[in-house]
Amino acid sequence: MSMNNYILNLLNIEDNNIYIFTDKLKERKIKGSNYKIIEGILTYNPSSCPCCGCVNESHNDIIKWGFRKNCKIKIPKVSNCKSLLILHKQRFLCKNCNNTFIAETNLVDKYKSISNNTDKQIRLELMKKQSEKDVSERTDVSVSHIDRTMTKMVSHTVLRHALLPTSMNWDEFKATRDTKGKMAFIITDNDTGNIFDIQDSRKSRDLDKYFRRYSKKERDKVKHISTDFYTGYLYLAKKLFKNAKISIDRFHIITQVYVALNSTRVGLCKKDNPNYNKLKDLWKLIVKNENDLSEKKKYSKHFKKEISQKEMVNYMINTDKALKATYECYQGIINSIKNKDFKKFKNIINHPNMNISFKMKQVLNLYRENIEYIENSFIYDINNGVIEGNNNLIKCIKRIAFGYKKYDHFITRIFLIKNNIKG
Numbered sequence: 150m151s152m153n154n155y156i157l158n159l160l161n162i163e164d165n166n167i168y169i170f171t172d173k174l175k176e177r178k179i180k181g182s183n184y185k186i187i188e189g190i191l192t193y194n195p196s197s198c199p200c201c202g203c204v205n206e207s208h209n210d211i212i213k214w215g216f217r218k219n220c221k222i223k224i225p226k227v228s229n230c231k232s233l234l235i236l237h238k239q240r241f242l243c244k245n246c247n248n249t250f251i252a253e254t255n256l257v258d259k260y261k262s263i264s265n266n267t268d269k270q271i272r273l274e275l276m277k278k279q280s281e282k283d284v285s286e287r288t289d290v291s292v293s294h295i296d297r298t299m300t301k302m303v304s305h306t307v308l309r310h311a312l313l314p315t316s317m318n319w320d321e322f323k324a325t326r327d328t329k330g331k332m333a334f335i336i337t338d339n340d341t342g343n344i345f346d347i348q349d350s351r352k353s354r355d356l357d358k359y360f361r362r363y364s365k366k367e368r369d370k371v372k373h374i375s376t377d378f379y380t381g382y383l384y385l386a387k388k389l390f391k392n393a394k395i396s397i398d399r400f401h402i403i404t405q406v407y408v409a410l411n412s413t414r415v416g417l418c419k420k421d422n423p424n425y426n427k428l429k430d431l432w433k434l435i436v437k438n439e440n441d442l443s444e445k446k447k448y449s450k451h452f453k454k455e456i457s458q459k460e461m462v463n464y465m466i467n468t469d470k471a472l473k474a475t476y477e478c479y480q481g482i483i484n485s486i487k488n489k490d491f492k493k494f495k496n497i498i499n500h501p502n503m504n505i506s507f508k509m510k511q512v513l514n515l516y517r518e519n520i521e522y523i524e525n526s527f528i529y530d531i532n533n534g535v536i537e538g539n540n541n542l543i544k545c546i547k548r549i550a551f552g553y554k555k556y557d558h559f560i561t562r563i564f565l566i567k568n569n570i571k572g
């Protein structure tokens with residue numbers, strides 16, 4: 150391998166028409182950062198003239214005509230050091246039409262200064278869970294260039310599937326400021342765990358239109374839809390998917406009692422409550438499954454003695470009648486779901502302890518109103534991990550990329566990170 154090919158190989162440059170000046174490697178400070186400056190020329194014998202099409206057979210057709218000098222091209226970092234390629238591009242003169250033209254390379258697009266390798270790296274970096282600012286720093290290009298890259302990718306993310314998944318989950322999340330509705334709508338394929346599609350509105354009218362693009366025959370193939378308690382979804386699912394069993398996914402069932410128990414506890418966290426600090430700091434123990442509480446005694450600064458988790462929870466819930474009843478209701482619900490014991494679940498919601506908090510009463514009402522959908526979630530097994538995985542992913546993206554103003558870009562990131570974009 151020649152020295153030149155060796156260097157091209159190291160730099161991941163595939164164009165063998167580039168000749169690096171092996172004696173000219175420099176380091177220079179640009180805008181406060183150290184850069185490795187690599188210099189070279191781009192030259193070859195063109196096969197024809199791009200202006201008139203004249204085939205280049207001899208010196209009477211096309212001749213070399215100087216260089217376009219000092220084209221600065223950003224290339225990926227070399228050994229973690231920012232790098233620039235200064236390329237002198239061959240100019241040609243066509244004797245047939247008298248026009249001049251510049252040598253081209255697949256390293257960088259015409260008129261661009263960021264190499265295609267850098268763009269490739271940007272796309273790979275965007276697939277990782279990190280902010281666009283991080284990507285900008287890693288690849289040494291401006292945030293606005295990354296923004297433009299995202300805009301170019303947006304068109305690829307509009308997934309138009311011919312077929313619907315036979316088992317799907319519907320959910321929503323608060324998206325960006327420019328979203329049409331306040332909430333975006335997300336459809337997950339329950340069998341594969343892939344995001345099927347995302348819509349920028351969860352309004353019934355928009356979703357109705359969306360699903361009606363699929364024929365009735367296609368919609369009738371859907372066997373299962375899982376969703377949250379939003380009545381709009383339940384209504385739509387029944388109306389458009391005649392053969393689908395509809396269930397409320399366990400994640401959302403549990404969220405309801407979790408929130409109710411927590412707000413009951415928070416209601417007791419008043420400064421004049423002698424147990425204020427315990428109730429405030431030990432909340433994690435209260436929402437924990439009682440079967441997972443440790444019985445091992447350990448020193449607690451709140452109790453100023455050796456005490457087990459189980460004993461701490463027992464103490465706390467016994468400081469208030471409503472808290473105790475709400476706690477027991479919560480534990481009964483989450484364990485009946487865990488053990489897939491629908492009879493027990495139904496028994497708890499139909500015969501509650503009268504002391505449960507108002508919030509918990511509301512939750513039980515909601516359960517009773519939707520009992521047929523809840524029952525389906527006990528019968529039809531869907532992978533909860535899939536749903537939670539997607540929920541967590543979206544939450545995570547929002548956290549790392551807070552400040553997303555453009556809905557399209559936000560969605561593109563979700564698909565990118567899920568690796569749903571080819572290219």
Ligand SMILES: [Zn+2]
Nearest residue numbers: 198201243246
């Ligand atoms: Zn020509």
